[in-house]
Amino acid sequence: MSQKVSPSPTPNQIPTLMNQERELSWKVASNLFVSFKYAWAGISYSFQTQRNFRIHVSVCALAIALSIFLHLQAVEIAIIGITSGLVLALELLNTAIESLVDLTVKQTYHDLAKIAKDCAAGAVLVSALVAVLVASTLLLPPLVALIRSNF
Numbered sequence: 001m002s003q004k005v006s007p008s009p010t011p012n013q014i015p016t017l018m019n020q021e022r023e024l025s026w027k028v029a030s031n032l033f034v035s036f037k038y039a040w041a042g043i044s045y046s047f048q049t050q051r052n053f054r055i056h057v058s059v060c061a062l063a064i065a066l067s068i069f070l071h072l073q074a075v076e077i078a079i080i081g082i083t084s085g086l087v088l089a090l091e092l093l094n095t096a097i098e099s100l101v102d103l104t105v106k107q108t109y110h111d112l113a114k115i116a117k118d119c120a121a122g123a124v125l126v127s128a129l130v131a132v133l134v135a136s137t138l139l140l141p142p143l144v145a146l147i148r149s150n151f
């Protein structure tokens with residue numbers, strides 16, 4: 001079965017294509033403040049609708065608070081912060097991909113929709129497993145030492 005392939009744009013066509021792409025947008029953020037407002041709306045939507053995102057926000061906040069409370073080194077706090085940011089950012093991308101898939105195929109089954117959603121969920125799972133590894137390496141030993149010293 002032969003597939004129709006679009007020819008690559010010539011260098012002269014690229015600026016025109018870029019303009020067309022922006023014209024396809026229903027609305028374009030007029031300034032930086034408005035961009036932040038939309039970004040916050042995305043975070044707020046995910047928090048209100050995605051149980052997993054709420055769980056990850058709570059666990060990440062707890063991990064960062066614990067790392068400060070346990071007086072970890074600056075670099076260790078930074079590693080926990082970066083790992084937390086990665087998990088939360090991937091959760092947001094997972095929600096974005098879910099929405100795009102639902103927008104595209106609606107309530108019909110499609111193998112490619114399944115692959116897109118499963119891979120997006122897999123990306124979150126990988127980052128969450130790495131976060132568990134980071135937490136058990138950096139947070140667990142001082143936490144256990146603190147508990148032992150008090151009992």
Ligand SMILES: Nc1ncnc2c1ncn2[C@@H]1O[C@H](COP(=O)(O)OP(=O)(O)OP(=O)(O)O)[C@@H](O)[C@H]1O
Pocket residue numbers: 050052094098105106107108109110111113114117118120121
């Ligand atoms: N249109 C579809 N076609 C094929 N499979 C689908 C479709 N919609 C959902 N699925 C399957 O159902 C699973 C669950 O879908 P859902 O939309 O809840 O995504 P999810 O990533 O599991 O959600 P969440 O991250 O909120 O737990 C997907 O991972 C996918 O395997």
